[in-house]
Structures are given as structure tokens and as C-alpha cells.
Amino acid sequence: MAKCTAVIDIGSNSMRMAVFQKTSRFAFHILHEVKSSVRLSEHAYKNEGYLQNEPMERTALAIGEFLSIASSFGARKILCVATSALRDAPNSSAFLSRIQREYNLSIKIISGEKEAYLGGMACANLLPSVDEAISVDVGGGSSEFALLRNGKVEQLYSLNIGTVRIKELFFDNNDINGAVEYIDEALKELPDFGTHTLIGIGGTFRALTRAIMKKEEYPLRKLHAYTTDTNTFLHFTSQILEAGPKKLRSLFIKPDRFDTIKPGTLILERIIRHTQTKTLLSSGVGVREGLFLSDLLRNSGDKFPAHYNPSVRYLLDTYGIHSDHALQCAHLSKRIFDLLHTHLGINLVHRQELSIAAKLLSIGVGIRYYAYQRHSHYLAMSALDYGLSHSQIALISHLLLFKKGSSSSDLIPKGSYGSLLPDEATLDALSAILWLSHILLAARINASDITLSIDSHSGALVVGSKSLYLAREQLKNIILPKNFTLMLKE
Structure with a gap:
């Protein structure tokens, strides 16, 4: 399919267009949206469903400008559908012919x-x-x-x-x-x-x-x-x-x-x-969006692959510079989570949010390295739109914030999204796992180079690797929950 696609929906009341851009096979974002209250069906229902001249004129003018906007974005595919107003109107064919003649645009009237x-x-x-x-x-x-x-x-x-x-x-x-x-x-x-x-x-x-x-x-x-x-x-x-x-x-x-x-x-x-x-x-x-997805997903049964999130993929496609480290963090953080979630009292449902946060850890670097955590937080909060609840979006975005010597619950902005987050103990534990994973991989090694186990006597997390010198130095920057003890073994 074309990399940039414009989708026009001609309704009875409003006409809207969205310009979508693909960033990879199934990932996309919206470049532009425009709406016009053309009121195509105005006075039609009082006149046996016949479209009236003035509303048709408004709609035709808006279509012309919509197409001009789509062209400015280089859209090589235009998908245009009309719904109830043209579906019901006895004189719809005359309007369709006019638009085809004036703008070379084929409007498809779809059933209810x-x-x-x-x-x-x-x-x-x-x-x-x-x-x-x-x-x-x-x-x-x-x-x-x-x-x-x-x-x-x-x-x-x-x-x-x-x-x-x-x-x-x-x-x-x-x-x-x-x-x-x-x-x-x-x-x-x-x-x-x-x-x-x-x-x-x-x-x-x-x-x-x-x-x-x-x-x-x-x-x-x-x-x-x-x-x-x-x-x-x-x-x-x-x-x-x-x-x-x-x-x-x-x-x-x-x-x-x-x-x-x-x-x-x-x-x-x-x-x-x-x-x-x-x-x-x-x-x-x-x-x-349905019309765009029916084109995007036409060879996959109108469904995304299992566990695929287009918003996460879009962020990685666009801002995930040197994202291999973040992917390694995701692997390691899930392994630590699996070992400790029962001991730390973390609900299993948060494993997904932890993994996504880890993948998005470094997207802020694409804007500016200094204070990249704040930029990552902003990008996630702004662009995580699809497939996630508001509580999930708030948690993922908040986990991306980090300040030396502070726990995650200390960083919740006053009067903000705190009500959407889990309890402080859960939040601090998830944040500790995420940023511990980041620190343990400070030497940019693979997550598979790190061994993890639980000490049978103390219940501490035992971390083993040949490359933990930098990690030992940086561990003083994070606060671990009181029931989270750590032993490094080289």
C-alpha cells in the first residue's frame, strides 16, 4: 500500500479527512486531520431525502480543498467513502458524477x-x-x-x-x-x-x-x-x-x-x-481508521499480529535510535520481574507495561540526550494512543521518568495523573526493576550475558556477569524497595 494514504469520510453532518503515514509494515501515525461541517443532508429529510443544492455546493468545495491538502502531503492513495446522506438520497448519482468530473475522485457509497x-x-x-x-x-x-x-x-x-x-x-x-x-x-x-x-x-x-x-x-x-x-x-x-x-x-x-x-x-x-x-x-x-486498516491489514484478516501495538512500534520506528539497549532492557526486566513479582507483591498484569516501558526507555535520546528520560516520558504520554488503557499509558509513561536518589512515587507531578497509577509500593518496585535492568546493562552487553537467581538464605536477587564494574558504580543512583536486596557476583 502507499506509504501515505488520505481517507475521506463524507457523512450526513460532517466530512472528515485523515492523512495516515506508515512507518513500517503495520505501524502508522496521523500526519493531518481536517473536518468540515458541510451538513450534506441539510433539509434533505424534509424533502423526501433529496440532497439540496447549497449543501452539495458546500461539500464539493470542501472536497476540492481536502484533495489539495492530501496532495501537499504526497498522498498517493485516496480512499473516499460516503454514508447515510448519499446512501439515502434519490439524486446521489448526480452528485457523484459531478465530483468524478470535477476532481477525478471516485466516492464509494457504503452500506450501513x-x-x-x-x-x-x-x-x-x-x-x-x-x-x-x-x-x-x-x-x-x-x-x-x-x-x-x-x-x-x-x-x-x-x-x-x-x-x-x-x-x-x-x-x-x-x-x-x-x-x-x-x-x-x-x-x-x-x-x-x-x-x-x-x-x-x-x-x-x-x-x-x-x-x-x-x-x-x-x-x-x-x-x-x-x-x-x-x-x-x-x-x-x-x-x-x-x-x-x-x-x-x-x-x-x-x-x-x-x-x-x-x-x-x-x-x-x-x-x-x-x-x-x-x-x-x-x-x-x-x-x-477502519477504512485505512482494511487496506493495511487486508492480508492478515483485518487484525494486527498477536501482541502487536502500532503506537509502540511507531515510537520505536521514529525515535528508537540505538534501541538495541532498550530491547535488552526489556528482556532483562521481564526476567527479574518473573523472579521477584510474588516476593514484591506486584500483580502479573503489570508485566506488559514494564516490558513496553523498557522498550521505550531511550526514545527521548532522539530529541536530546540530556534529560532524555523526561523526553521519553513526554513522547510516550503523547503518542501512546492505541491498544492501551489510560492507566496503562500513565504507568508506562511515568516509569520512564528517573531522578538520581529518588523513588518513582516521589516523581509524580502534583495534581496530575497520579490517580491513574497503581499503589506506591507497586510503582516503586516496577521502577526499580526497570532502572536496575538499565544499570546492569551499563556496559552495553546482552541480557543473555547476565545470570539471575534467588539466594536461598537471604532471598536476595543474585546477579552474575563478567561486566558489572560500571553497574556497581551506578547502583548508588537508584533506590531499591526495602524488601528488594541485591547481590552482584562477577
């Missing part, structure tokens, strides 16, 4: 089920793994549902309930009861999914999630993988539905969403009550 699949597949690949969940994408003209089970997309549904459709048919006529009846009737087509987790996709869910995060002063500025409970979410949606413009501002809703936020909120509120889900997981990915 395909739209549901792309969104669900993106979630399955780029969110922390969940055994079972339903993804819900509330768009301008329709809402799509996908059942995800053990990383696979299984059931797909598309219903004609969308923010612009509900606004024009009911909210513009102040018929809220009619909207509720219409939505509830449509939801009867869904089966009983029997899952307690709902993954929210789409502009309305993202807008509500961002507002809740600001209201709660959430410590991370990451929407993707943010988790909340149904009661918290529904309490907030009730405030939105009752609010006037001034109140909406105070609830952190942006003015450009004032006309569609209430119809979208009502749709989500009815969906959550209907599905009886308990946990809500926010997705920053959707159809665009």
Missing part, C-alpha cells in the same frame, strides 16, 4: 452494515481488548451497531436514527415525544446483545465525553479509551437535554454543536437505556 463493520473493526484493533462489547456510531443520518467478541466483529446493524434526521423531523417542530417514540421503535430491531460494555463512536459521543472529562478535571487529555459508567453519563445527558445555550456553554459544549447536540444526546440516551449497558468506553477511531 459496512459502515458498522469499519467502525467496529477499528475499535477491535485500536482500543484496549475487551471480551465483549457493542460499538455504537451515532452519525447525522443513521446509527451503526457492531457486536465485538474476542477481537472479532460479529453482528452488524444500521438504523435510520441520526442527529440531523431527528433534528429536522422532530426537534425543529418541538416534538420531543415524537422523537423518543421514533427512536425507541427503531431500536426494537436490535437483538439483546447481552453485553455490559458500550463503545461510543461519532461526534456526539466524543463531544459529550470531552465535556464530562473537563467537568471532572480528568488528568489526561486523551479521549480515546476514556471510560465512564452509565449513571455518570446519563446524569450528564439529562443536563444537556434540559439546557439552554448559556447552560450548554457552561457544560463545555462548543457553539458549533448547539443545534445537533440535543438530538444526538437523546439518541444516545435511548440507546444506552435500551441496551442496558453499564460501562461506556470512548473511541477516538471510527470509519476513517
Whole structure:
């Protein structure tokens, strides 16, 4: 596939484009994103679904500028899909022909089920793994549902309930009861999914999630993988539905969403009550990422290889200068963890975060060697987006911080992400293992050159190697937990 790919999603309300760049076979990052509120379906639902001239003109102009942006990044592949607005419009062929003629762009109209699949597949690949969940994408003209089970997309549904459709048919006529009846009737087509987790996709869910995060002063500025409970979410949606413009501002809703936020909120509120889900997981990915991944992963069953994380690989591809040492640290830290986790009282689930932190240990060197730990921390906190929970991201990033003579729990910034970290004893133990591994490999030897064992009498970790002179000198720089004793043997 082309190294740089632009993906355009033409929705009923907004049109968006993301420009993706590959850094290796499966690793990628986003170079640019652009959105335009073209409102392609504006007034269509009052006119038997026919697209109106002014919205079509807006959309055509935006497409032209989107393509210009894609060209500036050297995108050699353009993937463009359209959803509900063009799917439903009797005059869609005229618009498609115009765009083909003026811009030489082929727009593919996808079915509601395909739209549901792309969104669900993106979630399955780029969110922390969940055994079972339903993804819900509330768009301008329709809402799509996908059942995800053990990383696979299984059931797909598309219903004609969308923010612009509900606004024009009911909210513009102040018929809220009619909207509720219409939505509830449509939801009867869904089966009983029997899952307690709902993954929210789409502009309305993202807008509500961002507002809740600001209201709660959430410590991370990451929407993707943010988790909340149904009661918290529904309490907030009730405030939105009752609010006037001034109140909406105070609830952190942006003015450009004032006309569609209430119809979208009502749709989500009815969906959550209907599905009886308990946990809500926010997705920053959707159809665009799904379309990109369907191209990227077309020869691997639309799935990444086992235990593969594209964000970690992207960081290593881009900043992992002389990363062999970090990989050796990862091998050694896992060996030490396996020997000591029971004695130190560390939960086995943290082995993965320790390993990732070790791999990313030196990415900050690519920016500047001095204070590289701080740069590594910043890069990890900023760019670890996919496949990890916020608690995992906070832990991995924090472990990359180091200060001579300080324990890891001493380095937590005040009023920051401390609430997402494990208890101090666990944090200090993990940090000690990570930086001990780094020090034991100070001579840039291989992890396989180091022997590890537990002394039967003292319970100390016994480390053996022919190259420990520098390590002995540097051990004074780290603080080991009180129940963590060490013996070096040359």
C-alpha cells in the first residue's frame, strides 16, 4: 500500500479527512486531520431525502480543498467513502458524477452494515481488548451497531436514527415525544446483545465525553479509551437535554454543536437505556481508521499480529535510535520481574507495561540526550494512543521518568495523573526493576550475558556477569524497595 494514504469520510453532518503515514509494515501515525461541517443532508429529510443544492455546493468545495491538502502531503492513495446522506438520497448519482468530473475522485457509497463493520473493526484493533462489547456510531443520518467478541466483529446493524434526521423531523417542530417514540421503535430491531460494555463512536459521543472529562478535571487529555459508567453519563445527558445555550456553554459544549447536540444526546440516551449497558468506553477511531486498516491489514484478516501495538512500534520506528539497549532492557526486566513479582507483591498484569516501558526507555535520546528520560516520558504520554488503557499509558509513561536518589512515587507531578497509577509500593518496585535492568546493562552487553537467581538464605536477587564494574558504580543512583536486596557476583 502507499506509504501515505488520505481517507475521506463524507457523512450526513460532517466530512472528515485523515492523512495516515506508515512507518513500517503495520505501524502508522496521523500526519493531518481536517473536518468540515458541510451538513450534506441539510433539509434533505424534509424533502423526501433529496440532497439540496447549497449543501452539495458546500461539500464539493470542501472536497476540492481536502484533495489539495492530501496532495501537499504526497498522498498517493485516496480512499473516499460516503454514508447515510448519499446512501439515502434519490439524486446521489448526480452528485457523484459531478465530483468524478470535477476532481477525478471516485466516492464509494457504503452500506450501513459496512459502515458498522469499519467502525467496529477499528475499535477491535485500536482500543484496549475487551471480551465483549457493542460499538455504537451515532452519525447525522443513521446509527451503526457492531457486536465485538474476542477481537472479532460479529453482528452488524444500521438504523435510520441520526442527529440531523431527528433534528429536522422532530426537534425543529418541538416534538420531543415524537422523537423518543421514533427512536425507541427503531431500536426494537436490535437483538439483546447481552453485553455490559458500550463503545461510543461519532461526534456526539466524543463531544459529550470531552465535556464530562473537563467537568471532572480528568488528568489526561486523551479521549480515546476514556471510560465512564452509565449513571455518570446519563446524569450528564439529562443536563444537556434540559439546557439552554448559556447552560450548554457552561457544560463545555462548543457553539458549533448547539443545534445537533440535543438530538444526538437523546439518541444516545435511548440507546444506552435500551441496551442496558453499564460501562461506556470512548473511541477516538471510527470509519476513517477502519477504512485505512482494511487496506493495511487486508492480508492478515483485518487484525494486527498477536501482541502487536502500532503506537509502540511507531515510537520505536521514529525515535528508537540505538534501541538495541532498550530491547535488552526489556528482556532483562521481564526476567527479574518473573523472579521477584510474588516476593514484591506486584500483580502479573503489570508485566506488559514494564516490558513496553523498557522498550521505550531511550526514545527521548532522539530529541536530546540530556534529560532524555523526561523526553521519553513526554513522547510516550503523547503518542501512546492505541491498544492501551489510560492507566496503562500513565504507568508506562511515568516509569520512564528517573531522578538520581529518588523513588518513582516521589516523581509524580502534583495534581496530575497520579490517580491513574497503581499503589506506591507497586510503582516503586516496577521502577526499580526497570532502572536496575538499565544499570546492569551499563556496559552495553546482552541480557543473555547476565545470570539471575534467588539466594536461598537471604532471598536476595543474585546477579552474575563478567561486566558489572560500571553497574556497581551506578547502583548508588537508584533506590531499591526495602524488601528488594541485591547481590552482584562477577
